[in-house]
Amino acid sequence: MGVLNNIFKWIILERIKEIDDFSKNPNAKQTRLMNTLLQNASNTEWGKIYDYKSIRNYSEYSERVPLQDYNSLKPYIERMMKGEQNVIWPTDVNWFAKSSGTTDDKSKFIPVSKESMMDCHYKAGKDMYAMYYNQYPNANLVDGKSLVLGGSHQVNKLNENSYYGDLSAVLMQNLPIWAEAKRVPVLSIALMDNWEEKIEKMAKAILKHKVTNVLGIPTWTTILFRRLLDMTGKNNISEIWPMLELYVHGGVSFNPYRNLFKELLPNGNMHYMETYNASEGFFAIQDSPGADDMLLMLDYGIFYEFIPVDGTLKQAENAVSLEDVELNKNYALIITTNSGLWRYKIGDTIRFTSKDPYRIKISGRTKHYINAFGEELMIENAEKALAFACEHTNSIVTDFTAAPVYFSRDGNGAHEWLIEFEKDPQDFQEFIRHLDETLKRLNSDYEAKRFKDMALQRPIVRKLNKGTFYEWMKKRGKLGGQNKVPRLSNSREFVDDILEFAGEKY
Numbered sequence: 001m002g003v004l005n006n007i008f009k010w011i012i013l014e015r016i017k018e019i020d021d022f023s024k025n026p027n028a029k030q031t032r033l034m035n036t037l038l039q040n041a042s043n044t045e046w047g048k049i050y051d052y053k054s055i056r057n058y059s060e061y062s063e064r065v066p067l068q069d070y071n072s073l074k075p076y077i078e079r080m081m082k083g084e085q086n087v088i089w090p091t092d093v094n095w096f097a098k099s100s101g102t103t104d105d106k107s108k109f110i111p112v113s114k115e116s117m118m119d120c121h122y123k124a125g126k127d128m129y130a131m132y133y134n135q136y137p138n139a140n141l142v143d144g145k146s147l148v149l150g151g152s153h154q155v156n157k158l159n160e161n162s163y164y165g166d167l168s169a170v171l172m173q174n175l176p177i178w179a180e181a182k183r184v185p186v187l188s189i190a191l192m193d194n195w196e197e198k199i200e201k202m203a204k205a206i207l208k209h210k211v212t213n214v215l216g217i218p219t220w221t222t223i224l225f226r227r228l229l230d231m232t233g234k235n236n237i238s239e240i241w242p243m244l245e246l247y248v249h250g251g252v253s254f255n256p257y258r259n260l261f262k263e264l265l266p267n268g269n270m271h272y273m274e275t276y277n278a279s280e281g282f283f284a285i286q287d288s289p290g291a292d293d294m295l296l297m298l299d300y301g302i303f304y305e306f307i308p309v310d311g312t313l314k315q316a317e318n319a320v321s322l323e324d325v326e327l328n329k330n331y332a333l334i335i336t337t338n339s340g341l342w343r344y345k346i347g348d349t350i351r352f353t354s355k356d357p358y359r360i361k362i363s364g365r366t367k368h369y370i371n372a373f374g375e376e377l378m379i380e381n382a383e384k385a386l387a388f389a390c391e392h393t394n395s396i397v398t399d400f401t402a403a404p405v406y407f408s409r410d411g412n413g414a415h416e417w418l419i420e421f422e423k424d425p426q427d428f429q430e431f432i433r434h435l436d437e438t439l440k441r442l443n444s445d446y447e448a449k450r451f452k453d454m455a456l457q458r459p460i461v462r463k464l465n466k467g468t469f470y471e472w473m474k475k476r477g478k479l480g481g482q483n484k485v486p487r488l489s490n491s492r493e494f495v496d497d498i499l500e501f502a503g504e505k506y
Helices: 003-012 015-024 026-040 045-049 058-064 070-081 114-135 167-173 177-181 195-206 218-232 255-264 379-393 428-442 444-453 468-475 493-505
Strands: 095-100 107-112 145-148 163-165 211-215 246-250 271-278 281-285 294-296 302-308 330-337 344-355 358-365 396-405 414-423 460-464
Touching: 003 114, 015 026, 015 114, 026 058, 026 302, 026 330, 070 095, 070 107, 095 167, 107 114, 107 167, 114 167, 114 271, 114 281, 163 167, 195 218, 195 444, 218 246, 218 255, 271 294, 281 330, 379 396, 379 428, 396 468, 396 493, 414 493, 428 444, 428 460, 460 493, 468 493
Parallel strands: 095 163, 145 211, 211 246, 246 271, 414 460
Antiparallel strands: 095 107, 271 281, 281 294, 294 358, 302 330, 330 344, 344 358, 396 414
């Protein structure tokens, strides 16, 4: 093990003391953080509207400031993107993370302040390594490179002082020199828009390096690994990089990819770490080997609230703070951040597996969705695309559901749609084309994954006989009342069950 690795480990493990501190005093840490955020923003336009200077406790904060979503904050963010400052956050905000949009927008733009970069995202990056070295004292990441698979959008200029891009692109553009020196590929390749060309150039560029750890969503990582195997003729990635020992993943569920990665990386020393991050912030890190939950990070400049959610995704009226949460109960996540997102509904649901320390699992979204490949396909996107396809093929959809078709070693992913028509399309292939193209227009993340079929192939659409959904729901005892056919699912549970049922019946 090299000297640099030992020095790095000694420095990075100092952070474990601070993590232990907030784990032992979580509620006090969150209360101090809320007060600091309110004080810092008290002279902003937003802070004056809600008189932040007079707020004394969480109860007053939650009563005075309404819950927000992207649409309610959008007018303020748009002004910031044009160059206005001190609107919802006191320091200058010149960077915006582009992510998949809301009902009305193809994309949304999340402000990324200097505080959020340093005290949240970059801090989380160091914490991942601190936790890893704490778990595996003989780890050696420094004697090789970190392979980072970033987003699909370059940094773009909004005006003289403002820029936007995928969060990963924004963060890479602002990395300190020491961190940039340990990352591959070079920035000019990492920030390329054309994924086909990007994967090719990335594969050629990184083969000459010793890679010890990889960070990225499983979708693009799998595509890159396949290309590396094609170029080298090797049987697996461990033959190319024998020092590779850590894969950090997040953004989508890793369960469908687990067996595939065991084939690609048969190295017995390979370790996996799950993280929970988004454009809005970095929230949790897996801090225990083999665990399926993550430690909620409480000192990243994010104050947390939680709204109880029942099995029908109906939300309670009032949020609760960290000290009042219950185990194994679903909550919609609400965040207040050091980028000026105040009581912001992020759209995810989580549940607590532990309160000492606070550990969580992502349980879903507050809306139906598919996010198996980072595409974040929401129900609003699906319904609009189906309506457009029906209108242009003179057809009528009675019921539908959709789910992912997962990656195999040799095949890319896709979405599989089961549709029951009241009136069949005049041209079925044209219906599929309209569905696919409209989804691309509505959702920038879906569009990126569909680029030249590199991650997502063309949708697979299956016509079901009339009455199939009704009979399937009847079989499950789910007729009537609030029971509905599940529209979008991030697993194949419903789709496979319906296909099996339809095959037996017909």
